[in-house]
Amino acid sequence: MKESKQILSVENLKICFTQYVKGLKTRRITPIESLNVSINAGEIMAVIGASGSGKSLLAHAILGILPGNALCEGDITYCGQPLTEEKKIELRGKEISFIPQSVNYLDPLMRVSEQVKIGLPKKDADKQQKELFHRYGLKEKDGELYPFQLSGGMLRRVLFATSIRDNIKLVIADEPTPGIHPEALSTILNQLRAFADDGAAVMLITHDIVSALTVCDRVTVLKDGKTIETTMAENFSADGRHLQHWYSRALWNALPQNSFSVHEEVEAWL
Ligand SMILES: Nc1ncnc2c1ncn2[C@@H]1O[C@H](COP(=O)(O)OP(=O)(O)O)[C@@H](O)[C@H]1O
Ligand SMILES: [Mg+2]
Structure with a gap:
């Protein structure tokens, strides 16, 4: 099988914020610690994780739209070249397309x-x-x-x-489907598949694993700002025994159509 070309690679991403607490006292929070994800041409990578796990920050770091007080470390590569802040501005809306989570955009x-x-x-x-x-x-x-x-x-x-x-090469869709009726949901998922089939790399950030699995090739699971597992979509099946990390299995098994067994760590997800 032909190796497909890597479009995006995010390595050891770390994002922290310095916040003022009282007067001039500051504290530092690090919502993204060590995040790794890469996407090839022609592939949909679903990125899943509980609310607050850092999914939108990951998207914003790739697009160059983090808030001004964010400090970002790590390597982001696009088509084999470092994705610098200048490049992000140049490519955004042209080769790199963004479907944001909030309609306030x-x-x-x-x-x-x-x-x-x-x-x-x-x-x-x-x-x-x-x-x-x-x-x-x-x-x-x-x-x-x-x-x-x-x-x-x-x-x-x-x-x-x-x-x-x-000319889109990379699509980043941040929870594009909530509150959408089933017909529009399948139009959107099919459109993401069409982007990938045309050779783009697609990052589908979502809560809805079941819908994502109908179109995605691989899945990256985030927990507290860290990548805990990247796996083939088909490993999310049956009792999840092919998933490597207990947390991925817990997410999978918490779904109503599976055993519906809710591990305390995935309660926030539901
Ligand atoms: N501008 C910000 N300043 C401080 N903390 C932030 C900021 N934006 C996001 N965070 C924190 O980063 C964490 C991850 O946020 P986010 O990427 O939006 O999560 P997700 O999209 O997975 O729900 C959250 O705990 C949130 O509180
Ligand atoms: Mg989000």
């Missing part, structure tokens, strides 16, 4: 059709925007609305439409 003062057109080739931005709306079940007239006038599910679909661009 949309501009509240701009009509949603205009937001979807940003970054599309000028000469057929109108046409492409209309096609994207159609693809995601949005009506043409919805484009005239501002974000506050749309439901959460519709906003998620608008966000998704803003991520579809030509």
